[in-house]
Amino acid sequence: MKNRLFTALEWRDGQPYSLIFDDIYFSTDDGLEETNQVFIAQNQLETRFKSLEVEAFTIIETGFGTGLNFLVTSALWLTRAPQHAQLHFYSIEKYPLKIADLSRAHALWPQFSVISSELLNQYETLKSGTNQFSIAGGRIRLSLQVDDIALVLPQLTKKANAWFLDGFAPAKNAEMWTVDVFAHIARLSQANSTFATFTSAGLVRRGLQAVGFKVEKQAGFGKKREMLRGTFVGEFL
Numbered sequence: 001m002k003n004r005l006f007t008a009l010e011w012r013d014g015q016p017y018s019l020i021f022d023d024i025y026f027s028t029d030d031g032l033e034e035t036n037q038v039f040i041a042q043n044q045l046e047t048r049f050k051s052l053e054v055e056a057f058t059i060i061e062t063g064f065g066t067g068l069n070f071l072v073t074s075a076l077w078l079t080r081a082p083q084h085a086q087l088h089f090y091s092i093e094k095y096p097l098k099i100a101d102l103s104r105a106h107a108l109w110p111q112f113s114v115i116s117s118e119l120l121n122q123y124e125t126l127k128s129g130t131n132q133f134s135i136a137g138g139r140i141r142l143s144l145q146v147d148d149i150a151l152v153l154p155q156l157t158k159k160a161n162a163w164f165l166d167g168f169a170p171a172k173n174a175e176m177w178t179v180d181v182f183a184h185i186a187r188l189s190q191a192n193s194t195f196a197t198f199t200s201a202g203l204v205r206r207g208l209q210a211v212g213f214k215v216e217k218q219a220g221f222g223k224k225r226e227m228l229r230g231t232f233v234g235e236f237l
């Protein structure tokens with residue numbers, strides 16, 4: 001494990017804080033509830049998992065961070081999706097957490113300890129580039145892409161059913177929300193692909209509308225007034 005791969009963060013009041021971006025990884029009000037209200041609810045995942053008629057469901061996430069979104073989504077998948085179906089979860093992360101920090105973050109949500117320990121066992125050998133993890137006897141496949149979003153997105157070919165756009169606020173991390181990133185999100189979308197994000201920044205709303213998403217504002221979580229969700233109605237490439 002090369003240490004330079006991993007990011008330094010600070011623990012403030014028991015929660016991880018990014019020194020690079022001067023920002024929180026998840027809401028200090030309640031990170032778990034934020035994931036549920038933003039990424040799960042706005043992508044209508046509970047209903048979509050329960051009524052799944054195909055063999056697989058693909059989620060692409062911009063910013064793996066602590067893996068909280070992955071843990072919550074995986075737990076929902078295992079209780080709602082048909083036994084034979086497979087969740088394909090792609091997540092992109094340029095600055096992965098050290099395993100000790102990931103483990104400390106996961107200890108905040110002991111209800112996910114089984115999925116977390118499977119993940120942590122495989123995270124031991126994390127490297128730059130593509131990392132494939134198999135969870136729950138193969139019912140979940142995590143493809144953790146350790147690199148800059150600008151380099152990873154152009155290489156992906158799998159279309160997403162749902163997007164988790166979670167890369168720190170645009171004011172603090174413009175690189176995560178560029179015109180090129182939005183164009184690749186559209187390329188990797190299909191009929192009824194949805195996205196959810198915690199931000200309501202005009203740049204994000206306009207960027208996603210411009211590439212073919214119907215975007216709606218929703219009441220935001222915690223201290224945030226609004227957030228965005230949307231459905232792809234553009235041209236499928």
Ligand SMILES: C[S@@+](CC[C@H](N)C(=O)[O-])C[C@H]1O[C@@H](n2cnc3c(N)ncnc32)[C@H](O)[C@@H]1O
Nearest residue numbers: 063064065066067068069093094095148149168
């Ligand atoms: C708000 S955190 C994500 C939280 C995460 N989804 C969770 O469940 O904990 C945003 C993440 O985006 C990553 N990130 C920032 N800029 C990036 C870039 N250019 N390419 C890839 N990842 C990036 C950060 O390192 C950070 O882990």
